[in-house]
Amino acid sequence: xxxxxxxxxxxxxxxxxxxxxxxxxxxxxxxxxxxxxxxxxxxxxxxxxxxxxxxxxxxxxxxxxxxxxxxxxxxxxxxxxxxxxxxxxxxxxxxxxxxxxxxxxxxxxxxxxxxxxxxxxxxxxxxxxxxxxxxxxxxxxxxxxxxxxxxxxxxxxxxxxxxxxxxxxxxxxxxxxxxxxxxxxxxxxxxxxxxxxxxxxxxxxxxxxxxxxxxxxxxxxxxxxxxxxxxxxxxxxxxxxxxxxxxxxxxxxxxxxxxxxxxxxxxxxxxxxxxxxxxxxxxxxxxxxxxxxxxxxxxxxxxxxxxxxxxxxxxxxxxxxxxxxxxxxxxxxxxxxxxxxxx
Numbered sequence: 001x002x003x004x005x006x007x008x009x010x011x012x013x014x015x016x017x018x019x020x021x022x023x024x025x026x027x028x029x030x031x032x033x034x035x036x037x038x039x040x041x042x043x044x045x046x047x048x049x050x051x052x053x054x055x056x057x058x059x060x061x062x063x064x065x066x067x068x069x070x071x072x073x074x075x076x077x078x079x080x081x082x083x084x085x086x087x088x089x090x091x092x093x094x095x096x097x098x099x100x101x102x103x104x105x106x107x108x109x110x111x112x113x114x115x116x117x118x119x120x121x122x123x124x125x126x127x128x129x130x131x132x133x134x135x136x137x138x139x140x141x142x143x144x145x146x147x148x149x150x151x152x153x154x155x156x157x158x159x160x161x162x163x164x165x166x167x168x169x170x171x172x173x174x175x176x177x178x179x180x181x182x183x184x185x186x187x188x189x190x191x192x193x194x195x196x197x198x199x200x201x202x203x204x205x206x207x208x209x210x211x212x213x214x215x216x217x218x219x220x221x222x223x224x225x226x227x228x229x230x231x232x233x234x235x236x237x238x239x240x241x242x243x244x245x246x247x248x249x250x251x252x253x254x255x256x257x258x259x260x261x262x263x264x265x266x267x268x269x270x271x272x273x274x275x276x277x278x279x280x281x282x283x284x285x286x287x288x289x290x291x292x293x294x295x296x297x298x299x300x301x302x303x304x305x306x307x308x309x310x311x312x313x314x315x316x317x318x319x320x321x322x323x324x325x326x327x328x329x330x331x332x333x334x335x336x337x338x339x340x341x342x343x
Contacts, residue, residue: 008328121146132146132222132223229251251326255273282301
């Protein structure tokens with residue numbers, strides 16, 4: 001039974017807002033976020049990702065290979081209970097509706113010398129999340145991540161080069177990679193991670209993997225560990241049935257991101273508990289696409305996991321393997337002994 005001593009909403013929260021077209025302070029996140037991921041729900045627009053280590057106004061887009069850009073009218077500041085936006089249309093068009101996914105790490109970060117390359121790390125060992133920035137050497141290297149436990153998923157982007165987002169997962173292994181910005185399946189025989197799993201202090205990057213993980217120039221990584229009752233990184237097998245596979249997480253999910261790892265041409269999907277936020281209307285967004293949210297009935301978010309509700313190759317093809325990352329709204333049982341309930 002999942003048991004944690006902290007409130008999940010103090011470390012991850014989905015916040016919806018409506019654009020104004022002028023500077024906008026978005027509040028009631030519940031904490032000062034260190035990683036903010038923004039998307040227009042109803043329009044074709046890029047996903048905008050900003051974090052406290054790279055600093056406000058520094059933009060990455062999960063749906064492109066583009067290098068980091070500076071936009072003074074994007075996310076302008078990380079505030080004590082949210083963030084302030086400028087007038088950039090992708091994230092603040094008047095009357096458009098938006099979603100923000102917010103994670104707490106540990107502010108702007110500090111120097112970490114655990115790896116062969118010194119990194120800047122903002123880490124929450126409580127929630128198993130860290131933001132890591134380093135300057136690539138062009139050769140094989142190790143990078144300190146600050147979690148104190150082995151990460152199960154690492155999402156990396158070159159800030160200087162126009163290359164794909166590189167994703168390591170424990171589920172696909174240390175000789176495989178998958179790109180966040182494409183529909184490609186996991187690529188076997190990759191050398192990006194030096195055929196070596198991360199440890200409790202470092203992860204491995206290869207200089208021979210092109211610009212993807214350790215060429216010259218700066219990089220950012222978002223690192224995640226399993227925290228019982230708060231986060232879960234795993235995989236499931238589809239059954240191609242509307243009465244689909246049930247995936248146990250040990251908590252009531254607030255956020256689920258899924259990818260078919262074995263079949264090409266399949267999008268990434270994100271579901272959360274706020275859009276619309278009840279079964280069976282958990283709408284999907286696509287990290288690799290600019291599309292507006294899809295209103296298909298895909299899955300139910302339950303008190304102890306999620307259940308697929310659609311027989312689609314994207315999420316539930318018979319015999320296909322799917323990787324997922326999930327964060328909690330409520331643990332199955334928390335320190336206050338209040339059980340999570342289905343919606």
